[in-house]
Amino acid sequence: MNIFFPKEQDSETRFSLTGETAQKFLKKNINLSIQENINLQDALLEKLIEENSINIVSREEGLKSANIICNLNKLSFDDIAKINPDTLAISFLDPFNEKQLIEEFRKKSISSISMELIPRTTRAQKMDALSSQANLAGYSAVIIASNLLEKALPMMMTAAGTISPSKVFVVGVGVAGLQAIATAKRLGARVEAFDTRPVVEDQVKSLGARFIKIDLGETEETNQGYAKALTEEQIKKQQEGMKKVCANSDIVITTAQVFGRPAPKIITSEMVQAMQPGSVIVDMAVSSGGNVEGSQMGEIIDIKGVKIIGNSNLPGEVPTHSSQVYANNIYNLIDEFWDEETSSFKYDLNDEILANCLVTHRGNYINASVKERNE
Ligand code: NAD
Numbered sequence: 001m002n003i004f005f006p007k008e009q010d011s012e013t014r015f016s017l018t019g020e021t022a023q024k025f026l027k028k029n030i031n032l033s034i035q036e037n038i039n040l041q042d043a044l045l046e047k048l049i050e051e052n053s054i055n056i057v058s059r060e061e062g063l064k065s066a067n068i069i070c071n072l073n074k075l076s077f078d079d080i081a082k083i084n085p086d087t088l089a090i091s092f093l094d095p096f097n098e099k100q101l102i103e104e105f106r107k108k109s110i111s112s113i114s115m116e117l118i119p120r121t122t123r124a125q126k127m128d129a130l131s132s133q134a135n136l137a138g139y140s141a142v143i144i145a146s147n148l149l150e151k152a153l154p155m156m157m158t159a160a161g162t163i164s165p166s167k168v169f170v171v172g173v174g175v176a177g178l179q180a181i182a183t184a185k186r187l188g189a190r191v192e193a194f195d196t197r198p199v200v201e202d203q204v205k206s207l208g209a210r211f212i213k214i215d216l217g218e219t220e221e222t223n224q225g226y227a228k229a230l231t232e233e234q235i236k237k238q239q240e241g242m243k244k245v246c247a248n249s250d251i252v253i254t255t256a257q258v259f260g261r262p263a264p265k266i267i268t269s270e271m272v273q274a275m276q277p278g279s280v281i282v283d284m285a286v287s288s289g290g291n292v293e294g295s296q297m298g299e300i301i302d303i304k305g306v307k308i309i310g311n312s313n314l315p316g317e318v319p320t321h322s323s324q325v326y327a328n329n330i331y332n333l334i335d336e337f338w339d340e341e342t343s344s345f346k347y348d349l350n351d352e353i354l355a356n357c358l359v360t361h362r363g364n365y366i367n368a369s370v371k372e373r374n375e
Pocket of ligand 1: 226256
């Protein structure tokens with residue numbers, strides 16, 4: 001059994017194997033190979049390579065000889081052309097937007113797992129890469145925003161005067177939002193938050209932040225805990241309710257997402273312009289369309305002194321820890337379905353986790369939503 005870890009795209013700082021997970025794979029007598037010329041920044045991984053416990057190979061060789069290929073970002077069409085049928089490819093796949101790529105996997109009879117589709121169940125928590133990365137993204141959003149803000153976050157009472165705490169407003173309180181609230185609180189900011197799911201109010205309060213109440217009428221969530229899309233009228237009500245809070249905030253962090261759909265546009269340019277010059281907005285939904293009018297992927301836009309950060313790889317700002325937890329997610333997934341007797345990955349299609357995250361297998365679509373959209 002060979003597992004191959006290819007190089008990520010140049011802008012990616014994370015990697016899907018760590019020294020710690022490599023040792024666990026090696027204990028299972030699995031052969032590991034990593035693509036050549038990667039700046040690994042992991043002493044234990046370097047040591048295992050030096051000892052020849054891990055092979056260094058070209059991308060082509062790795063793709064051709066692997067039984068399992070693990071990475072963060074999706075493979076290219078060129079890569080797929082080199083992979084043998086029945087190989088398993090595991091990564092984030094953006095399966096609802098990458099219809100053609102998924103179709104390519106299916107046509108070539110390559111099995112593919114989308115890390116986005118690991119279900120939100122207790123048993124799957126250890127494999128839940130969306131959560132492991134969103135948590136660190138929430139942390140990084142606050143750190144980046146506070147670096148750009150021309151103010152300190154905590155209150156300071158000094159002989160030279162009292163500095164009042166900066167105000168942080170978090171819109172969308174899922175995994176990333178909760179960590180953003182916790183981080184801003186640790187730094188001493190005064191924090192407010194809003195989410196369309198009223199159930200999060202207690203979680204916000206338990207972190208010492210204030211929940212902003214806006215009456216939107218009925219809002220729904222899926223059985224996985226994801227928010228359902230609002231109507232246009234509800235979005236207008238939300239914008240109206242948030243206008244004043246945004247204008248009074250030094251930092252606004254938006255994390256609002258609706259699973260499988262473009263992110264809702266909730267901060268208008270009018271709301272941006274009502275903020276004080278020097279304020280900072282982090283649009284954490286920028287790669288799925290953005291919550292903020294005017295935000296751009298990979299850019300910091302300045303609108304009349306208000307900076308809008310559109311960093312699409314916030315977990316990549318803390319690559320040691322984001323790689324650590326992603327590599328653990330990958331190891332835990334393979335371990336969960338590892339058949340010791342045959343030394344292979346066991347495709348139990350009746351298993352709830354696999355039935356969800358497996359996108360293609362033996363020429364078929366497996367995940368029900370992908371199947372419905374692609375067939
Ligand atoms: P997400 O990234 O899909 O969305 C982020 C947040 O944006 C959500 O809280 C959502 O309600 C909110 N949102 C959507 N539209 C909005 C709008 N117009 N205005 C304001 N907020 C809006 O969410 P997520 O972080 O993936 O988490 C979704 C849920 O799943 C949460 O309840 C989380 O606690 C739960 N969860 C459960 C498990 C588990 O049980 N294993 C694991 C992870 C997450």
